[in-house]
Amino acid sequence: MNDQELMKDTKLYTRWAIALSLVLVVIWPGIMFSTGYIYSLQFFKGWVCLAFGWLIIAALFITIRPLIELYKEYK
Numbered sequence: 001m002n003d004q005e006l007m008k009d010t011k012l013y014t015r016w017a018i019a020l021s022l023v024l025v026v027i028w029p030g031i032m033f034s035t036g037y038i039y040s041l042q043f044f045k046g047w048v049c050l051a052f053g054w055l056i057i058a059a060l061f062i063t064i065r066p067l068i069e070l071y072k073e074y075k
Helices: 003-034 041-074
Strands: none
16 A cells, blocks of 8 residues: 555544544433433443444454455465
């Protein structure tokens, strides 16, 4: 990859990261808080499972994708 492609990808992924962070950390919980929703234990467990699933998928992507790109580069 050249520097121009890296800068393009950096901008794209930065926008995605900011947008997802705003939606998942601010907007979605903010809407639920403003409606007076009472969090149950079941709901909390669901959020924890969702967070762990997200972490596992991110870790796999961060680990495997560079290996695939390295393989393609040597091929």
